Amino acid sequence: MKIFGASGHGKVVNAIATDNGIVVEGFIDDNYQKDTYLGLPICKIQDFDEIIIGIGDNSIRKKLADKYKNQWHKAIIHSRAIVSLQDEIGFGTVIMPNAVVNESISIGNHCIINTSAVVEHDCIIKDFVHISPNATLSGGVSVDVGTHIGAGAVVIPGIKIGRWCTIGAGAVIIKDVPDYAVVVGNPGRIIKFKEID
Helix, strand or coil, rough: CEECCCCCCHHHHHHHHHHHCCCCEECCCCCCCEEEEEEEEECCCCCCCEEEECCCCCCHHHHHHHHHHCCEECCCCCCCCCECCCCCEEECCCEEECCCCCCCEEEECCCEECCCCCCCCCCCCCCEEEEECCEEEECEEEEEECCCEEECCCCCCCCCEEEEEEEEECCEECCCCCCCEEECCCEEEEEEEEEEC
């Protein structure tokens, strides 16, 4: 397997892969200025490679996933994460140490469930979502494509969060969030709308 991204997030993905007994052959990164990262070579992509994305930015993960279809490694889950056997987890998703992913969860492709995040029962997380460290999604929450939930944010039960939203660190989400909204504070309030997809 190779990891897209010779940077901090790639470093963590490498550690999780190693924890799973997966042999990482190297990193792929056009912008990295050296021949190795963490003692592994900087490689070019080949059609037969299995790849996982080690980049935290949701829109970059989507661009790479769209460009290199059918080469994605299955999800990797750190051994210190707690994940229900009843959950559905998509390709290229990374679940980090001490995350808790409870019963009847659906997680899409190329998501990040970061360190010590909690995803409670019956949540639906679409593709390219990033749940940051110590964020909590209560039961029955739905998070649409490309949304970033900031560190320590809390989402109360049954909330629907739209596509490509940004939920600020520490925000408390007590009502549904429309597409492209940027939400901060306690209680969460919309401060602007993004112009991307």
